[in-house]
Amino acid sequence: MFKHLIKRANAVLEALPYLTKFNGKTIVIKYGGAAMQSDELKHSVIQDVVLLKMVGMEPILVHGGGPEINKALRRKGLEPKFVGGYRVTDKETMKVVQKVLGEKINQQIVSLIKKAGGKAKGFYGKKGRVIKAFKYWKKDADGNQVDLGFTGQVGGIRYRFLNKWMKLGYIPVLSSIGVGKRGGIYNINADKAAAAIAAYLKAEKLIMMTDVLGVLESGKLVSEINTYRAEKMIKSGSISGGMIPKVKSCLYSLRKGVKTAHIIDGRLPHAILLELFTDHGIGTMVRK
Numbered sequence: 551m552f553k554h555l556i557k558r559a560n561a562v563l564e565a566l567p568y569l570t571k572f573n574g575k576t577i578v579i580k581y582g583g584a585a586m587q588s589d590e591l592k593h594s595v596i597q598d599v600v601l602l603k604m605v606g607m608e609p610i611l612v613h614g615g616g617p618e619i620n621k622a623l624r625r626k627g628l629e630p631k632f633v634g635g636y637r638v639t640d641k642e643t644m645k646v647v648q649k650v651l652g653e654k655i656n657q658q659i660v661s662l663i664k665k666a667g668g669k670a671k672g673f674y675g676k677k678g679r680v681i682k683a684f685k686y687w688k689k690d691a692d693g694n695q696v697d698l699g700f701t702g703q704v705g706g707i708r709y710r711f712l713n714k715w716m717k718l719g720y721i722p723v724l725s726s727i728g729v730g731k732r733g734g735i736y737n738i739n740a741d742k743a744a745a746a747i748a749a750y751l752k753a754e755k756l757i758m759m760t761d762v763l764g765v766l767e768s769g770k771l772v773s774e775i776n777t778y779r780a781e782k783m784i785k786s787g788s789i790s791g792g793m794i795p796k797v798k799s800c801l802y803s804l805r806k807g808v809k810t811a812h813i814i815d816g817r818l819p820h821a822i823l824l825e826l827f828t829d830h831g832i833g834t835m836v837r838k
């Protein structure tokens with residue numbers, strides 16, 4: 551008579567070992583790309599994050615918004631520019647980044663979390679000044695410095711401030727906009743921002759949600775990648791564009807003491823729960 555209910559109880563119980571393992575642990579989730587395009591997927595991501603908080607983990611959301619920024623730029627007649635996966639951010643582009651990431655996407659995620667029954671606090675740029683930044687000078691293949699405009703690099707994270715909000719029951723939601731010493735704002739690659747936050751908070755896990763299965767080689771999923779293989783694939787060009795900062799950020803976070811880093815497919819409903827509550831996980835696991 552209660553068969554189906556018992557089945558449901560068993561399904562919940564299967565999560566118990568993972569709930570015990572990750573209790574109180576910080577899980578930094580980078581959310582971007584196509585996974586953010588559909589309302590249904592957005593809803594499933596938010597539900598997962600709220601659930602993690604409710605069962606005693608400490609999730610933090612860091613979001614990008616590349617496709618939406620590109621769309622907004624094109625509407626203004628501006629063509630998005632990238633060098634080695636990093637956006638070239640001139641003054642006009644910075645204004646668009648601030649609007650799309652900070653004012654639109656950040657607030658949208660915060661309100662979705664609230665609707666799903668969680669407490670969220672949004673931070674971006676001067677709001678909270680969580681990410682300290684300075685100008686990022688990229689080097690090209692010949693070692694020459696490339697000027698990426700207002701594209702920044704993480705100089706520090708106000709992690710105690712973040713911790714305070716987390717202890718009060720809030721899920722921090724961060725746009726990857728940093729503030730410089732003189733008060734200027736910088737556009738930071740969201741993967742790098744997420745990795746820095748994970749490192750400063752000594753996170754258990756860094757989860758990069760993207761719009762592909764994980765790292766792909768000749769179209770096939772690479773389920774585990776280490777520094778050696780990643781460098782080889784970057785050199786050969788089989789890892790390119792936005793996947794370069796993603797893999798590099800994962801490796802950086804691991805060097806800084808984050809326990810595990812994963813690149814997973816945000817198009818898959820409940821990808822976060824699948825990653826956390828199964829032994830093998832999904833996507834690509836990055837190792838030192």
Ligand SMILES: Nc1ncnc2c1ncn2[C@@H]1O[C@H](COP(=O)(O)OP(=O)(O)OP(=O)(O)O)[C@@H](O)[C@H]1O
Nearest residue numbers: 582583614615616760761765766788789790792793
């Ligand atoms: N070897 C590879 N495996 C998988 N994806 C790759 C590879 N090389 C390049 N890519 C590209 O990297 C993209 C993911 O990075 P991208 O920066 O575009 O998205 P994101 O970081 O998820 O989102 P956002 O930049 O909006 O935060 C993939 O969609 C794919 O086109």
Ligand SMILES: [Mg+2]
Nearest residue numbers: 582614616792
């Ligand atoms: Mg990206």
